[in-house]
Amino acid sequence: MKSRSARRAIFLFIFLFLFGTSAALASSPAAQELPLDPHSWQATWSAGAVMLLLLFAAFFAMTRYEVPLPLAMSLVSCSFLIIQWESAPDILRRGFGHYADITILFTAVAIPAHMIERSQGFKWIAAWLGHQLGKIRLRHPRITMPLLVAILLVTTYVTAGLMHNVTSILIMTPVIIRLCASYQIPSRWILSAALVASNLGGFSTRWGDTPNIIESATWGLQAGDFMREVLPANLLVLAALVLIATVLTQRGIASRAASAVKVPFYTLQVAQTAADWKKAKSDLAIDTRLLAIGMSLLAFFILLHVLFPPLAITIGAATIVIAVLLERKSERYHSLTSLGFDVYLAFAAIFVLAGCVSHSWIGAVLYQQLIAAKAAPWVIAVTGYFGTTFTEAASWATAVSHSIQQLDPGHAAAWALGGGICAGSSSLVTAASAGIILAEESQRFNDPEHAITFRRYLAFGLPFSLFMLIFYAVYFTIFR
Amino acid sequence: MAEPSTPASSGTPPAKDEVELLEILRLLIKSKKARTTADLLKYATQYGAPETEERLRMLEAENIPLDLAFDAISVQLRIMAHKKSSALLAECRGQKVGLILPMPPDLAQLFIPLAEVSVLLPEESALHGPMHELAENAIKGSRACRAKAQEMQTLVFEAFREGDVLFADVAVADVLEPKMLPAGIRLIAHLRPHRNPRDVAIQPASDVSFI
Numbered sequence: 001m002k003s004r005s006a007r008r009a010i011f012l013f014i015f016l017f018l019f020g021t022s023a024a025l026a027s028s029p030a031a032q033e034l035p036l037d038p039h040s041w042q043a044t045w046s047a048g049a050v051m052l053l054l055l056f057a058a059f060f061a062m063t064r065y066e067v068p069l070p071l072a073m074s075l076v077s078c079s080f081l082i083i084q085w086e087s088a089p090d091i092l093r094r095g096f097g098h099y100a101d102i103t104i105l106f107t108a109v110a111i112p113a114h115m116i117e118r119s120q121g122f123k124w125i126a127a128w129l130g131h132q133l134g135k136i137r138l139r140h141p142r143i144t145m146p147l148l149v150a151i152l153l154v155t156t157y158v159t160a161g162l163m164h165n166v167t168s169i170l171i172m173t174p175v176i177i178r179l180c181a182s183y184q185i186p187s188r189w190i191l192s193a194a195l196v197a198s199n200l201g202g203f204s205t206r207w208g209d210t211p212n213i214i215e216s217a218t219w220g221l222q223a224g225d226f227m228r229e230v231l232p233a234n235l236l237v238l239a240a241l242v243l244i245a246t247v248l249t250q251r252g253i254a255s256r257a258a259s260a261v262k263v264p265f266y267t268l269q270v271a272q273t274a275a276d277w278k279k280a281k282s283d284l285a286i287d288t289r290l291l292a293i294g295m296s297l298l299a300f301f302i303l304l305h306v307l308f309p310p311l312a313i314t315i316g317a318a319t320i321v322i323a324v325l326l327e328r329k330s331e332r333y334h335s336l337t338s339l340g341f342d343v344y345l346a347f348a349a350i351f352v353l354a355g356c357v358s359h360s361w362i363g364a365v366l367y368q369q370l371i372a373a374k375a376a377p378w379v380i381a382v383t384g385y386f387g388t389t390f391t392e393a394a395s396w397a398t399a400v401s402h403s404i405q406q407l408d409p410g411h412a413a414a415w416a417l418g419g420g421i422c423a424g425s426s427s428l429v430t431a432a433s434a435g436i437i438l439a440e441e442s443q444r445f446n447d448p449e450h451a452i453t454f455r456r457y458l459a460f461g462l463p464f465s466l467f468m469l470i471f472y473a474v475y476f477t478i479f480r
Numbered sequence: 481m482a483e484p485s486t487p488a489s490s491g492t493p494p495a496k497d498e499v500e501l502l503e504i505l506r507l508l509i510k511s512k513k514a515r516t517t518a519d520l521l522k523y524a525t526q527y528g529a530p531e532t533e534e535r536l537r538m539l540e541a542e543n544i545p546l547d548l549a550f551d552a553i554s555v556q557l558r559i560m561a562h563k564k565s566s567a568l569l570a571e572c573r574g575q576k577v578g579l580i581l582p583m584p585p586d587l588a589q590l591f592i593p594l595a596e597v598s599v600l601l602p603e604e605s606a607l608h609g610p611m612h613e614l615a616e617n618a619i620k621g622s623r624a625c626r627a628k629a630q631e632m633q634t635l636v637f638e639a640f641r642e643g644d645v646l647f648a649d650v651a652v653a654d655v656l657e658p659k660m661l662p663a664g665i666r667l668i669a670h671l672r673p674h675r676n677p678r679d680v681a682i683q684p685a686s687d688v689s690f691i
Contacts, residue, residue, distance in 0.1 A: 138511035265526040275503040276673035283584040
C-alpha cells in the first residue's frame with residue numbers, strides 16, 4: 001500500500017517535471033552571464049541530458065548506496081567541467097567567486113552554533129522539554145502530541161532562522177527522535193515536517209539559508225525586507241505544516257494502537273519516562289562558558305549584520321576571529337574547522353556545478369522560459385522549484401539569481417525565486433544539504449521507525465512542496 | 481555530534497532503581513494520579529520495588545495519609561541509597577580506580593578524594609564543561625586506556641540497562657573487554673536512562689555494582 005502511494009507520487013512528480021521541461025523546450029536559448037556559444041556541444045540538448053543523467057546518478061548513489069554528498073557532488077561538478085571544455089576555467093573562477101562570500105558568512109554562523117551545540121545547552125533544553133511533556137501527558141494526555149509537534153516544528157523554524165537551516169536540522173533531528181521514542185509517538189511525519197520547517201526558517205532571514213545570502217547580495221536585500229515581506233508568508237506555511245504533521249502523526253498513533261499490544265501500566269510508564277528525562281537533565285554538565293560565548297557571538301553577528309549590511313563580510317570575519325580566540329586553547333583549531341572539510345568541499349562543488357548548469361542547454365532553456373513569461377513571479381517560483389529539485393538549492397540560486405535580477409530588479413522576483421527554491425528544497429530529501437543531513441542523522445539510530453529515507457520522505461515532501469509552490473506563486477504574485 | 485539524553489522507550493522493562501521510584505511517585509502525586517496511599521502502593525507494585533511495597537503496605541494498614549506516607553518512604557529510600565553508595569565508595573578507598581569518560585562530573589567527584597584515580601578517555605569525542613579539567617590528565621586513546629585498565633582494581637563507567645543486559649558506548653565497551661581485564665576487577669556502573677546509537681551490549685568479566 002505504501003509503495004503504491006510512493007509510486008503514485010513519483011509519477012505525479014515526473015509528470016510535472018516533464019510538463020515544465022516540455023514547456024521550456026518550446027523556447028530558444030538566450031544570453032547568459034557567460035555567453036554560451038550556440039554551436040558548442042554544451043548548448044545542445046544531448047549535453048543537457050548527459051548533465052541531468054549525471055545528476056540523477058549522483059542522487060541515486062547518495063540515496064541508495066550512501067555515497068557521501070561531497071564525493072558525489074565533486075565528481076559531478078568535475079564531470080560538468082569536462083563537458084564545459086574550453087569554458088571550464090571561466091566557470092570555475094565564477095563559481096568560486098560566488099562561493100567566497102558564503103565561506104565567511106556560513107562559517108561565522110556555524111562556529112557559534114557549534115559552540116552552543118557542544119555546550120550541551122540544547123540537550124538540556126530537550127531533557128527539560130521531555131520532562132515537562134511527561135507531566136503534561138499525565139494530566140492532559142490528549143494535548144501532548146499536538147503540543148509536541150508544534151513545539152518541535154516551531155523550534156526547528158526558529159533555530160533555522162537564527163543559525164542556518166543545516167545547523168538547525170543537525171541539532172533538532174536527534175532531539176525529535178529521542179522525544180518521540182520516549183513517548184512512543186511516530187517520528188516519521190515530524191521529522192519530515194522538520195526538514196520543511198528548517199527550510200522555511202532559513203528562508204525567513206537574510207542569513208538563514210545559502211540561497212538567501214546569494215539573493216541578498218544580488219538584489220541588495222536587507223534583513224528588514226525579509227521580516228516584512230517574507231516572514232508573514234512563511235508563518236502561514238508553518239501553521240499549515242504544523243496542522244498537517246499533527247494530523248498525520250495522529251493517524252500514525254491510531255494505526256499503531258490498532259495493531260500494537262496495549263502497554264501495561266500506562267500511567268506508570270509515562271511517569272517513569274518523565275522521571276528519566278529529569279535524571280538525564282541532572283546528569284548533563286552544561287559548559288556554561290561555551291554556551292555564553294556561542295550565544296553572545298551569534299547575537300553579535302546577527303545584530304551587526306542587520307545594522308550594517310555592507311560590512312557583512314567584515315562582521316563575519318570578526319565573529320570568526322573572536323570565536324576562535326575565546327575558545328579553549330586546545331579546541332581552537334577544532335572550533336575553526338567545526339564545519340569540516342567535507343562541507344566546504346561540497347559547497348565548492350555545488351557552486352561550480354551551478355555555473356556549469358547555468359552555462360548549458362538547461363540554463364539557456366530555463367532562462368528563455370523566464371523571458372517568455374516576462375519574469376512573472378509564478379514562473380520564477382516554478383523554475384526555482386524544479387531547478388532546486390534537480391540540482392541543489394544553493395547551486396540553483398547561484399545559477400539564476402543574476403539573470404532573474406536583470407529581468408526584474410524588484411523584490412517580488414527575489415521572493416518568488418526564494419519561495420520556489422524553498423519549496424524545491426522540501427520536495428526530495430536529496431534536494432538540499434539539510435535533507436541529506438536529516439537522512440544521515442536519522443539513520444544513525446539504526447531503527448527503521450526513525451529512518452528518513454528517500455522513499456519515506458517522498459510521500460510527505462512532494463505533496464507539501466507542491467502546496468508550498470502554489471502558495472508562494474500566488475502569494476508573491478498578489479503581494480508584489 | 482555527541483548524543484543527547486534519551487529515556488528508554490516505555491516498552492522496555494524498567495531498571496529497578498527504588499530511588500527513581502520516588503521521582504515517579506512524586507510526579508504521580510502532583511498530577512493527581514495518586515490520591516491515596518493505596519494508589520502509591522499500587523504504583524510501587526507495578527514498578528517492582530519490593531522494599532517500598534512492603535513499607536507502603538504497612539503505612540496503608542495504619543491509615544497513614546498520602547503526603548506522610550510519601551515522606552516516610554522518601555526518607556527511608558534515600559537513607560538506603562546513601563548507605564549503599566557509601567559502602568561502595570568505602571570499598572574503593574585507597575584503591576586504583578579507573579574512571580572511563582564520559583560520565584556525569586558529579587560521579588567522578590565522588591571517587592577523586594578517596595581513591596587513586598586514573599581518568600580514561602578511550603575516544604576523544606566532545607567533552608563538556610567540568611569534564612575538560614578531568615580530561616587534561618587523562619589517558620587518551622583506546623589502546624592506552626585498555627593497557628591502563630589492566631592495572632586498575634576498580635573501573636567506573638556509564639551504562640544503560642535494558643532488562644538484564646548492559647549497554648555501553650562502543651569505545652567504553654572496548655576498554656571493558658573481559659579478556660583484557662584482570663580477574664576479580666570491580667566494575668561499577670552509573671546507569672543512564674537512555675540508550676545511545678553507539679551503544680553495544682557488554683558482557684562484563686565480573687559482577688557489576690551500580691551507583
